[in-house]
Amino acid sequence: MEALLIDIGSTYTKAVMLDLKKVRIIKQGQAYTTVKDDVNRGLKKALADFTGWEKAEYKLACSSAAGGLKMIAVGLVPDLTAEAARRAALGAGSKMLKTFSFELTAIDIEEISSLEPDILLLAGGTDGGNRDVIVHNARMIAGSCLHTPVIIAGNRAVAGKVQDIFKQGGKEGYLTENVMPRLEELNIEPAREKIRELFLEKIIEAKGLDRVNSILDGLVMPTPAAVLRAASLLASGYKDERGLGELVVIDIGGATTDVHSIASGKPTRDGVSWRGLEEPFKKRTVEGDLGMRYSAPSLVEAIGFNSLFTQLEQALKSGLSREILQDYIDLIKAEVDHLAANKIEVIIDRLLARNAVNLSTARHVGVLKTIYTPLGVSLIQEGKDLTGVKNIIGTGGVIVYNDNPKFIMSGALYENQPQSDLLAPVEPELLLDSKYLLAPLGLLAEVEPLLAVKFMKKYILKAGDVCGNDR
Amino acid sequence: MDKTTVVLGVIGADVHAVGNRILEYSLKQAGLNVINIGVMSSQNDFINAALETGADAIWVSSLYGHGEMDCRGLREKCLEAGIGDILLYAGGNLVIGKRDWPYVEELFRGMGYDRAYPPGTLPETAIIDLEKDIYKKGDKNWRPC
Numbered sequence A: 001m002e003a004l005l006i007d008i009g010s011t012y013t014k015a016v017m018l019d020l021k022k023v024r025i026i027k028q029g030q031a032y033t034t035v036k037d038d039v040n041r042g043l044k045k046a047l048a049d050f051t052g053w054e055k056a057e058y059k060l061a062c063s064s065a066a067g068g069l070k071m072i073a074v075g076l077v078p079d080l081t082a083e084a085a086r087r088a089a090l091g092a093g094s095k096m097l098k099t100f101s102f103e104l105t106a107i108d109i110e111e112i113s114s115l116e117p118d119i120l121l122l123a124g125g126t127d128g129g130n131r132d133v134i135v136h137n138a139r140m141i142a143g144s145c146l147h148t149p150v151i152i153a154g155n156r157a158v159a160g161k162v163q164d165i166f167k168q169g170g171k172e173g174y175l176t177e178n179v180m181p182r183l184e185e186l187n188i189e190p191a192r193e194k195i196r197e198l199f200l201e202k203i204i205e206a207k208g209l210d211r212v213n214s215i216l217d218g219l220v221m222p223t224p225a226a227v228l229r230a231a232s233l234l235a236s237g238y239k240d241e242r243g244l245g246e247l248v249v250i251d252i253g254g255a256t257t258d259v260h261s262i263a264s265g266k267p268t269r270d271g272v273s274w275r276g277l278e279e280p281f282k283k284r285t286v287e288g289d290l291g292m293r294y295s296a297p298s299l300v301e302a303i304g305f306n307s308l309f310t311q312l313e314q315a316l317k318s319g320l321s322r323e324i325l326q327d328y329i330d331l332i333k334a335e336v337d338h339l340a341a342n343k344i345e346v347i348i349d350r351l352l353a354r355n356a357v358n359l360s361t362a363r364h365v366g367v368l369k370t371i372y373t374p375l376g377v378s379l380i381q382e383g384k385d386l387t388g389v390k391n392i393i394g395t396g397g398v399i400v401y402n403d404n405p406k407f408i409m410s411g412a413l414y415e416n417q418p419q420s421d422l423l424a425p426v427e428p429e430l431l432l433d434s435k436y437l438l439a440p441l442g443l444l445a446e447v448e449p450l451l452a453v454k455f456m457k458k459y460i461l462k463a464g465d466v467c468g469n470d471r
Numbered sequence B: 001m002d003k004t005t006v007v008l009g010v011i012g013a014d015v016h017a018v019g020n021r022i023l024e025y026s027l028k029q030a031g032l033n034v035i036n037i038g039v040m041s042s043q044n045d046f047i048n049a050a051l052e053t054g055a056d057a058i059w060v061s062s063l064y065g066h067g068e069m070d071c072r073g074l075r076e077k078c079l080e081a082g083i084g085d086i087l088l089y090a091g092g093n094l095v096i097g098k099r100d101w102p103y104v105e106e107l108f109r110g111m112g113y114d115r116a117y118p119p120g121t122l123p124e125t126a127i128i129d130l131e132k133d134i135y136k137k138g139d140k141n142w143r144p145c
């Protein structure tokens, strides 16, 4: 029994064929994605030297091509319903273009239409709470020339009214549960599910990706959603296959670095009180400015050119001219499919990746604030405490193919964080998605969860045990 | 005519109960409807009580020195809960350390409180302010007795 699993990315279409009986990889391959004319061209090229794939039991795909699943979230208060809506959208594997709060203005509407989202997620108000803002925002959207489908996930008391506003405006409005039904209580699963449904029913077709259905069984989710699915299954395990428990996955891409934590994030110390909006157990954050190629210039900006240059000199144990670094950054931005070609380039890539891991972890984890009061010191936690998480898994081309993944991953450790109040994992095992299988296994998880866990346990290895060059 | 309703309570992990009792008594004496949620009340407790009772104002007390931290974000939550324009007053011991009062008052105003009171404020002072504020809003006539 075989499974053919495809990841249609914006530059590459990656294919893998798995032997489900023997739990092993039969073949992996990739080719350029050509969404503009026909996704199937890239797909067929990727499958060129595969034999017998047609008779695979499962033929499933995920995709981040054609810009991924582009979303905009609209809520009321930035830290409350707007943030809840944003988390729901990220958890569904979307690419967040922007989040809006309070009343939308005509200028906001213009901006939204220029951003060309695939789906709009509209929240605002707790159940029975504020009505005016979501109704106002619905009217603004319904009265505009936007044709984006809208998911309504706000105050239940006016949900019907909001839906009517869209109906009357000739727009598509889809109703689901409120993302924040009570104050600070998060309820993002229903919205997440609705996004997935719309992705399957509308967006794939709108992007011309439904063509793959003539070759495959179906394109079932956005790639980041597949990674999140795999991560949560690996954490929980399935039936007799035990999971790893709470974990973090860091996915370093060309344009973004994604961090997924499957963990409660509850305070691990006594006497700490937790503040703010509830945290999702499965949480995904995306750093649009931290990436290895498209976003290399903004990554370098976030690191600081001088700091990166110093790190490079230390790594090379010798001086070099600053132009070498600058030229390489310019090069990889222009040639986004460039692969490090010599020793210096490999080292620069490694440093970029480590810093991307470091910064994206710092932004994902919570922070422990110390407040001095007449009572003495008081500790307030905002966000997730991941200090006790036992496993961090690295994935993404750069980490899978670099010869020192452990060094890259160690950027996530508590001891390497820029501030001591960041709640990053202290002593985790550093693991590597050695065959770049997380997204495909997220697909397999849909149909054969037990096997998906088995594959993950086989191919996710300690970062120290593997060394890129001899794989 | 509806009586003006005030939700009253001591926020956070604060147990100082004496002032709270006095405030309740004074507000009742002034003819107001008082919903006293007592000591150790969370922001959500205040908002839920205000929602259920259709209150006109929330009076938050903080005596033990965590005032700034405990009170922050209440206005934003009121907004989500649909009572964004409710009157918010804070009082007790809001001064922390050596900060002078005008600074603290500004801080609370910035956090969305309509009024903040220094230690030792008499309940009557604030009751008169409430009268003015409600009159200004004009959504209800002030009828103390």
Ligand code: B12
Pocket: A374, A375, B013, B014, B015, B016, B017, B018, B019, B020, B022, B023, B059, B060, B061, B062, B063, B064, B065, B066, B089, B090, B091, B092, B093, B094, B095, B096, B097, B117, B119, B120, B121, B122, B123, B126
């Ligand atoms: C009695 C008392 C206690 C008792 C409380 C018993 C009880 N269940 O009520 C006990 C022993 C439990 C206690 C404990 C603590 N206390 Co004590 N306590 C006091 C004390 C001596 C009197 C408080 C009191 O009842 N005052 C009388 C009432 C009528 O006044 P009031 O509370 O200020 O309220 C009036 C006004 O402020 C105003 N008001 C109050 N809220 C509001 C709100 C609005 C909107 C308006 C308009 C007006 C308003 O109207 C009220 C009525 O007139 C004060 C010192 C003092 N003299 O004030 C310290 C004091 C409040 N406590 C203090 C401290 C530090 C503590 C502890 C942290 C001590 C510790 N280290 O453990 C703990 C905290 C416990 C907790 N989790 O809350 C400090 C607070 C310092 C600060 N804020 O910067 C004080 C000021 C003492 C001091 N000078 O250090 N305390």
